[in-house]
Amino acid sequence: MNAVEIEEAVSALAEQPFDAQEFPFAFLEAFGNKATTIKRLRSGASNKSDVGGVLQTSNIHIATADSGRVTEKLAALRASPTTTRGKVKFILATDGDMLEAEDLESGKTVACAFAEFSDHFGFFLPLAGISYTKEIKEIEMDMRAARRLNQLYVKLLEENSDWGTAERRPDMNHFMARLIFCFFAEDTDIFNGRGLFTATINQMSARDSSNTHEVIGEIFRAMNTKIADRKAANLPRWADVFPYVNGGLFSGNLDVPHFSRIARTYLLHIGGLDWRQINPDIFGSMIQAVADDDERGALGMHYTSVPNILKVLNPLFLDDLREKLEEAGDNPRKLLNLRNRMARIRVFDPACGSGNFLVIAYKEMRSIEAIINERRGEESRKSDIPLTNFRGIELRYFSAEIARLALIIAEFQCDVLYRGQKLALNEFLPLDAENWITCDNALRLDWLTICPPAGTGVKHRSDDLFHTPMDQAQIDFDNEGGETYICGNPPYRGSQWQTNEQKSDLKAIFDGRTKNWKSLDYVSGWFMKAADFGMRTEAVAAFVATNSICQGRQVDTLWSLIFSAGYEIAFAHTSFKWANLASHNAGVTVAIVGISNHAGRTRHLFSDAEGNGTTVKTVENINAYLVSGPNTTVAPSSSTISNIHDMSFGNMPNDGGHLLIPMIEAISALADHHVEPKFIRPFYGSLEYIRGVERRCIWVADNEYGAANENVWLRSRFDAVRKQRATSNRKTTKALASVPYRFGEVRQMGNETVIIVPSVSSEMREYLPVGYASAGAIVSNLAFALYNAPLWNMALIASRLHLVWIATVCGKLKTDFRYSNTLGWNTFPVPTLTEKNKADLIRCAEDILLAREAHFPATIADLYDPEKMPTDLREAHERNDEVLERIYIGRRFRNDTERLEKLFDLYAKMTASAGTAKKRQAGATT
Template sequence: MNAVEIEAAISDLAEQPFHKEEFPFAFLAAFGHKETALKRLRTGNNNASDVPGGVLLRNNIHLAVCDVGAVGDTFKALRVSPATTKAKAKFILATDGQTLEAEELASGETVACAYPDFPNHFGFFLPLAGISTIKEIKDNPIDVRATGRLNKLYVELLRENPDWATDERRADMNHFMARLIFCFFAEDTDIFNGRGLFTKTVEKMSERDGSNTHTVLSEIFRAMNTPTRHEGKLDDRHRKAANIRSWADQFPYVNGGLFSGSIEVPRFTRMARTYLLHAGSLNWNQINPDIFGSMIQAVADDEERGELGMHYTSVPNILKVLNPLFLDDLRAQLAEAGDNKIKLLNLRKRMARIRVFDPACGSGNFLVIAYKQMREIEAEINRRRGEAHLGSAIPLTNFRGIELRDFPAEIARLALIIAEFQCDVLYRGQKDALAEFLPLDSQNWIVCGNALRLDWLSLCDPDGTSVKLVADDLFSTPLNQTEIDFENEGGETYICGNPPYLGSKWQSDAQKADLGAIFDGRVKNWKSLDYVAGWFMKAADYGTNTKASAAFVATNSICQGLQVPILWPLIFRTGNQITFAHTSFKWANLASHNAGVTVVIVGISSKMNLVKRLYSLADRENANVVELKEVQNINAYLVAAPNIEIQASPRPTQDLPIMQFGNHTYYGVDLLLTRYEAEEIIVKWPSSAKLIRDFYGSQEIVSGLPRKCLWINDNDVDFALSIPPISQRLQRVASARAKMKSDKSAQKLSETPHKFREQFLGNQYTIVIPAISSENRPYLPASIVNGDCVVGHKCYAMYDAPLWSIALITSRMHWVWIGAVCARLEMRFSYSNTLGWNSFPLPFLTEQNKYDLTACAEDILLAREAHFPASIADMYDLDNMPENLRRAHERNDEVLERIYIGRRFKNDTERLEKLFELYTKMMADAPKGQSATKTTKGKKA
């Protein structure tokens, strides 16, 4: 469930009659807990509560319903309950149906309210659904409630008006919703003369069955498009000429394009009218445009409506982009100015010429936050200068955006308009804000179009008189938008945003073509780039003609693996450099049990001599603490090191053993067996045991439970075919490979269905490295298996390699190296032998070094053996790692790191900086065409 659904569920619960026995289960159901789990709690099987009337859900909540007046005592009993502690409950809650008290045990934060009001605190309880608490929603649930009510209205209107759901009419429907949002906001902020004027008028003038609601709304919209002034003076001649009904004449002239054009309204049902009135009953004065806009954009998108509310981006996350991009600099200049009126005036003039440009603006989150932050700084300037009464010198038209879809583009403009009014009220007062708000400005500064195809310079010309608008309609966005008329000579431009990521495998043909229009002819292999790379390249090109700086949120994969040497040399050649970066972290949303996508933030600029700032999450003990380090250079891997691209190498560049892929079944899945299937064959045909071997893929290495596979030598084929279940499997393999008409390798292998594509085994043993492994383990889960075991292609294999190889692979040094240079799947490591192992920078190892590392590897293996049958998954759990195994790894790290610098490294940052230093030197010293050390490649079966 998402936040919008949860709010609706608990609101419904609070409105229903209170049932003492049912409340705990209904409450848990509202947060997405399944009926099967609730059924077990109802029967008492899983309910370990020791409080009368209590229900205890482990790792979640301990709640109890009590007699009237006993909430305080029950609440105290829940807090001191041994069961609460033992079950690691996150919350306690007590209610008697009249009052409710709850506490988040980790923070000590509490809620005490009348029972009907507890939905107002739904944000407090979101962690119960696995959703990280977000302060803005926790403190003010209006945005989520408004989204939910508008969504119900939208769905009902489309059901009643299917023609409005067509591509031809969808823009009309979205425009209608934008009008409603404005009306709801205006009636609760005195923009309309009278609180609740819009909702009360609709309720009074429309029939209960909704039959004439569309005509009432149409007349209200017509009034707001009809002027109330003539030649600058109040005059009713235009309203009289238009024959505006008396009950609609109460509404002011708004225009600005919002109510111009067609005033047609979709037809309402009784239910749709009810949804509209319910939405209007909320206090829209409390709307946060930066929150509301990002959630409401999903209402108008059929594909996204199921993820309603999940698009919200928290203000702290947005500020991770905006602060280092330019806001920190403005605040520093404000602090330096003190009370010097000349310096303050110069800062105000500078801010008036700053443009913020989001070329993937969605519903305008970044633009709204930037505007509000700048207004806060400007207000402080005015206060210090004794000019608090002044209007803002920061025009909304300085906040430019491009958005592909029309409805979010409309919401972005509306969100900025609302933000401007709210800032005027906050810093100048309600009277002055209202005096200048209407009519709306008709300038159009958010463009609806494809950002990767449009010319950014023509839409956001940094040199001033650009973009003079021809259209009168604020909410029309022609792709060939001309110009908004205002001076910006000498101003700065800051490009920011959170563009769509989309890895290469998930891009449509049209999106591939978008990237092709930017990269084709400039670099090979551009088709491997994430979609977000297009925004970085466009920003870099823009920066060659301006003094603009840019910062985007992006998938961490553009700063890892094979994408680095494709994208970043191009960006650096434009004269841009990385000026700040935030290394990998979770960009959480409002989805239940969704940790969010793993991202980086990268800022680029062509401005020279800037201090580079590198932000990163602290070590695991302080995982939520962000550390800042000022450095001379940040490279494309987001490391404080020279600009260098790690090149994939087919062979080790140093004295390292060969590491290769395991054996691939290649459309031969029937060569693999479960342990049960293997035993069934061997029981009936005991001599078949020589054809079946242990098989290890990534999962099997981590779990310690190998599968089985057929491993048949050429001279055993006839024997294998004499065993029916094996013969049938080989026939299926041959058929599957033969069907791959476009794959010549598969066609050839269909002639030998008994074989894997590769046929490698170890003589004595094989060192195995899973291709994919969790970042939550402190070390890579490399293991060792007997030489006659078969290693699958989802692992890398080192056949009969020296044991000191394990000491390297399972070291912290190697962990941080592959974390930086290999690609990741979210935060999980996606290992690469060509990038991670063959390029691993290593000092020269003496025979004594190898002896010491061999001893460390043996100690690690022996420590694991001591905990048999525990698996790697068990032993390398971060919180439960056996002490002797931890000590063995720490000893290994100490031995290896002393080889590097004669002591232990202080942290991973220092490790990475040393590794990049060594790699740079290694590449400079390596003669061209240097071959790898000859080492064992494994025996061919």
């Protein structure tokens, strides 16, 4: 369950009649506990409470109390020995009238009426695996509003099926945008009277809801009618009290869907919320899920936290504005110059969604402007920062409407905060008729028509200013001397998951520039469009992106084009988890990359240090791998650049499964069918090696085929292979029918010792699970192998150094490490090793193998679980890292960043001397 779903379940529980016996179980169910878990607690099998309550180990201890004895019951829960033994995080007591709870780790408490405990649902979110952060606390009201709007939206579509069609869905979305404005306006005095909209509907519409749509329609008609035209419009007296709003919001089709009694009730419940507490900066991302069929099931997962947005906006331009504010001090002229500069800054989000980045940028700039005005003694001055300088492109109608509405609300809130309620109200209505959010496909538009170079005078016009998707209201684009900052969080979509339309979008951008564009993530299109934009005007762009565009083969494909367009990486935030409100967090690992065609001499490289917040390092250059160093691209190599052993693929059976046998069949073949043991070999792919899956294969050398074919059981296997290959449509496979005893691709003789390297490994492991097999083992094509290699090669692969290299230059399959011999091993820079170095590394590899052996029959998956890794195995790896890293720099590296910097420096030197380095200097032609 995600946070919004939990809020809904808790609210429903708070509204039900209190049942002392059932409450603890219903409470746990509301936080996503499975039926089997509840059943075990009911039966007492897992309930260890000693105070007559319900105790869920490592989670919560709940008890109901006699009337008026809640505080005493909470004290009993706190003092209970089972609370301590059960490692409980929360305690909760209630009598159905009052409820009290405590977070035992932080000491924070909640005390409230039982009917109001759902207002504090965020306090208990850790019970569902969701950290209760300051950001979540600030948006609890947003989640409640989003959930109730979702209920209303779904109910209205159920009762007005035609409104759900493609033709009428824009009308439905526009209707919801109007409602949101009305709810906000009635609680912030924009309407003359608190709660006017909700109260009017409650009083003037019948309880059976038969005329609810008509009442709302008349209110909307009033807000679309100028005061001078009211008499001729013949508005009802109760609707005439509403102000003229329009600005495109109430123009066009004023139809209202029909309401059922339940839908009317939902509407009144939404109006009962205090919309003064709604945050337009992130509320929009909740609302967009209301209107999206694909996203509604994941309501609450699309919240983009303000701190994450600021990770983009601060280094993009806000930090610079704050520095200039600090430098200006109280100097009136410098303050005026800064204010004039800010008035010309344009923020452009070409994937704006519901406007989160634009709203945050606007609010932060207004905050800086307010300080300027205060220092100049002009506190009540009208803002010089126009909303029309915050421009966006969004593919979905409803999100585009909400983006504009969120900015309008943000402007009003800032005016109230910095200028006072009276001035804000006097200047708010009617809304301006300008529209600056374009609804269209950003990868198909020419961005210069939306945010053109200063002074070009491009204008778009529209009559239906708010609702028309592509046409924009007339805006004065003349912004001579202004700066343009492009930002956002575009859709990611790896190449394997892109729709045909998305593939077509990328083709339109990259076809003719590179042959490898089909392998690019979808977000690459935004980087390339930003670079193209900057070919015509100075601009800085920063996007949140999957970190895969800075790893593996995408680096050469994408970044060579970006650099050759004159751009450099001005700042970057290395990989971090993109937080959302889902208990089943999608776990998307992202990076933030800022590019500029006029970057300064120094660049800022941000990283999240576990438990220590964000650190920033000032460097001379950031390469495409987000590492301090020259713009060197690591290209696949057919041979090793270092003096290390060759690594190749394993052997591909191409046998229809007839040469591969599970362990039980292998035993039967030896015991019951008298197959010679030399023909049955251990078989290892990534799965078999990591998970300890026992598997065998039939392995017959060319000179052994005659003898092997005498065995009836083996002959039947060969016949099956022959038949399978002979019926293949591939010429090469058909040819293999003549050697049915042999694998399709053979890369070993079968009598070598083997160092096994799985082709895919979990990102959770701190080391690559490289292994060693004695002579006779056969490696499948789903792993890599070093045949008859000295054991010191294993020490290299098992090191932290090699892991960070692989993670950076090879990229990942989903979130797992994806190994490549040509891109990862052959390019791995290793200093010249002395015989003593090699002997020391052999001893380290032996210690790792001995430590593993000591824990037999634990599998590699068991041993390398970071939560369960045995101490002696971890110490063996630490010794290996110590020995190897001293070979590189004479000491241990401080962190992975320092490891990568050294590796890239060494790689550049080694490949430059061989004449194979592919350097992409910013601004150079490639």
